[in-house]
Amino acid sequence: MIPDLAWHDLVNFENYGALLPLVRNSLYAGAALGLVGGLVGVFVIARDLPFAVHGISELSFAGASGALLLGTSVVTGSFVGSLVAAMLIGWLGVRARDQNSIIGVLMPFGLGLGILFLSLYDGRAANKFGLLTGQIVAIDNTSLGTLLTTSAVVVVVLAVVWRPLMFASVDPEMARARGVPVGVLYLVFMAVLGCTVAISVQVVGALLVLALLCTPAAAAIRVTTSPVWMPLLSVGIALLAMLGGILLALGTAIPISPYVTTISFLCYLGCRLVGGGTARRAQKSVALPSPQ
Amino acid sequence: MSAAAVELVDAELSFGRRSLWSHLDVRIEPGQFVAVLGPNGSGKSSLLKVVLGLLPLTSGQVRVAGRPPRRGNRTIGYVPQHAGFSVDAPLRGADFVQMGLDGGRWGLPAPRRYRAAVADVLTQVEARHLARQPVGQLSGGEQQRLRVAQALVTDPSVLLCDEPLLSLDMRHQQRVVELVDKRRREHGTAVLFVTHEINPVLAATDLVLYMMDGAFRMGTPDEVMRSDVLSELYSAPIEVVRRHGQIIVLGAETAASSHHDHDHRSLDHRPHPAGRR
Numbered sequence: 001m002i003p004d005l006a007w008h009d010l011v012n013f014e015n016y017g018a019l020l021p022l023v024r025n026s027l028y029a030g031a032a033l034g035l036v037g038g039l040v041g042v043f044v045i046a047r048d049l050p051f052a053v054h055g056i057s058e059l060s061f062a063g064a065s066g067a068l069l070l071g072t073s074v075v076t077g078s079f080v081g082s083l084v085a086a087m088l089i090g091w092l093g094v095r096a097r098d099q100n101s102i103i104g105v106l107m108p109f110g111l112g113l114g115i116l117f118l119s120l121y122d123g124r125a126a127n128k129f130g131l132l133t134g135q136i137v138a139i140d141n142t143s144l145g146t147l148l149t150t151s152a153v154v155v156v157v158l159a160v161v162w163r164p165l166m167f168a169s170v171d172p173e174m175a176r177a178r179g180v181p182v183g184v185l186y187l188v189f190m191a192v193l194g195c196t197v198a199i200s201v202q203v204v205g206a207l208l209v210l211a212l213l214c215t216p217a218a219a220a221i222r223v224t225t226s227p228v229w230m231p232l233l234s235v236g237i238a239l240l241a242m243l244g245g246i247l248l249a250l251g252t253a254i255p256i257s258p259y260v261t262t263i264s265f266l267c268y269l270g271c272r273l274v275g276g277g278t279a280r281r282a283q284k285s286v287a288l289p290s291p292q
Numbered sequence: 293m294s295a296a297a298v299e300l301v302d303a304e305l306s307f308g309r310r311s312l313w314s315h316l317d318v319r320i321e322p323g324q325f326v327a328v329l330g331p332n333g334s335g336k337s338s339l340l341k342v343v344l345g346l347l348p349l350t351s352g353q354v355r356v357a358g359r360p361p362r363r364g365n366r367t368i369g370y371v372p373q374h375a376g377f378s379v380d381a382p383l384r385g386a387d388f389v390q391m392g393l394d395g396g397r398w399g400l401p402a403p404r405r406y407r408a409a410v411a412d413v414l415t416q417v418e419a420r421h422l423a424r425q426p427v428g429q430l431s432g433g434e435q436q437r438l439r440v441a442q443a444l445v446t447d448p449s450v451l452l453c454d455e456p457l458l459s460l461d462m463r464h465q466q467r468v469v470e471l472v473d474k475r476r477r478e479h480g481t482a483v484l485f486v487t488h489e490i491n492p493v494l495a496a497t498d499l500v501l502y503m504m505d506g507a508f509r510m511g512t513p514d515e516v517m518r519s520d521v522l523s524e525l526y527s528a529p530i531e532v533v534r535r536h537g538q539i540i541v542l543g544a545e546t547a548a549s550s551h552h553d554h555d556h557r558s559l560d561h562r563p564h565p566a567g568r569r
Contacts, residue, residue, distance in 0.1 A: 046379050047379070160399065163396075173372040174439070175391075175395060177372070179364020179396050225426035231382065
């Protein structure tokens with residue numbers, strides 16, 4: 001009965017109630033990440049930045065693994081890595097034309113650095129793997145404090161700059177003519193993005209940050225383009241993916257990230273199915289007045 | 293004498309040692325439609341940026357309704373070159389138009405705060421049906437019509453259009469020109485309309501401002517669009533032919549490009565100061 005045994009090892013919800021308090025920190029972290037991830041994601045897709053997010057998370061991974069090797073704070077390391085990457089991309093790649101190639105150059109460099117640091121590190125293997133694919137039990141009170149503070153700052157900054165940032169994202173030329181400081185806002189957003197990636201890497205891992213910073217918003221825009229409902233739906237999907245992912249991962253031996261990515265992917269599929277129909281209807285109604 | 297809608301007095305704009313134009317005197321009265329013509333790099337877009345307050349004059353004066361320009365001036369409407377926003381942004385037609393009113397203000401989105409003003413301006417440009425459409429999914433002509441609406445929503449006394457017809461087909465070009473023309477007739481809005489092609493705007497044009505390598509001529513289309521005037525401006529033989537109410541300018545493009553080959557002030561060899569052509 002080896003298959004049975006293996007399955008039982010993998011999925012075990014017997015002591016679920018007893019396990020819950022152990023992940024209380026993770027649930028708080030997951031809620032905060034769902035909120036900021038869903039909100040930041042709105043601009044990630046509006047500015048077409050998913051590739052930048054991936055690049056930033058690889059450098060965040062390099063920073064975190066460098067910190068692991070040096071024995072300093074992994075949180076600080078991932079912040080340094082992602083802020084450096086975000087500012088480089090923001091500063092060098094203001095013009096979208098060279099932006100992608102800059103990211104394409106930075107990303108393998110960051111990943112290579114991270115792998116170098118990890119292979120030099122001889123501590124627990126779980127630490128290494130966690131940086132790439134995420135972990136839920138590793139959140140102590142200090143890192144939770146950092147995560148919640150960063151999330152609060154990100155939410156406040158976004159609330160202040162939301163409208164001009166959206167204007168600058170959609171129509172920079174017009175925004176500039178209306179006196180919006182387009183360049184400054186871009187750097188502010190890249191800093192916000194860097195901070196969000198840094199705290200996300202802690203929980204969902206460097207490879208899967210996009211499931212939190214891109215998928216929920218990309219799903220939400222399929223269903224609604226209301227400036228109010230779309231961000232709220234994006235946050236809802238991100239929360240569902242994070243909290244659902246943590247609660248499911250608790251009962252199993254599988255890391256959190258496959259759950260988060262699968263839930264957000266299923267939400268995306270669902271939103272495409274719902275939204276695809278409305279898009280077709282809209283097209284049809286536009287096409288109607290044309291001469292027969 | 294009441295204040296002109298836009299006035300430049302002995303204005304000069306230069307970047308470093310390179311002068312884009314100088315001794316520019318322009319006076320535009322309320323309700324006038326001025327077509328700004330000239331080859332690439334002659335400083336047409338920069339002229340609009342000066343009026344918008346985005347570029348400071350090197351010398352001379354510029355006044356908008358009697359006052360110096362400043363960034364974000366709501367008495368100026370601006371329609372830029374069409375560059376499609378094919379973005380996945382949570383914005384519908386009405387939200388996009390509303391950004392003309394509050395897009396520059398800090399804070400969270402408040403859709404429908406200016407419902408009446410937005411509905412009114414959408415009616416003016418006959419785009420009410422676009423109010424609830426996602427902006428990223430609209431056609432180029434529809435997006436450009438929303439840009440006109442956004443420019444008009446602050447009820448401007450001056451409307452600046454920077455090649456708004458580029459990359460639009462003839463039918464949509466006509467629509468945009470009609471909307472702008474109707475606006476200035478009904479509301480006395482002065483219009484500065486930068487364009488490559490005079491013919492789409494010819495019927496609406498009161499005055500032509502023709503700019504060429506630092507020199508310029510201003511007057512009615514009949515005064516400026518003449519073989520002798522343009523030949524003098526280009527320092528090369530230019531022939532202007534009028535047929536069926538259309539104006540065809542022959543030789544201007546070759547004259548402009550050969551001019552650029554020999555002239556080191558040519559802009560085409562240097563990065564454009566404003567970052568775009």
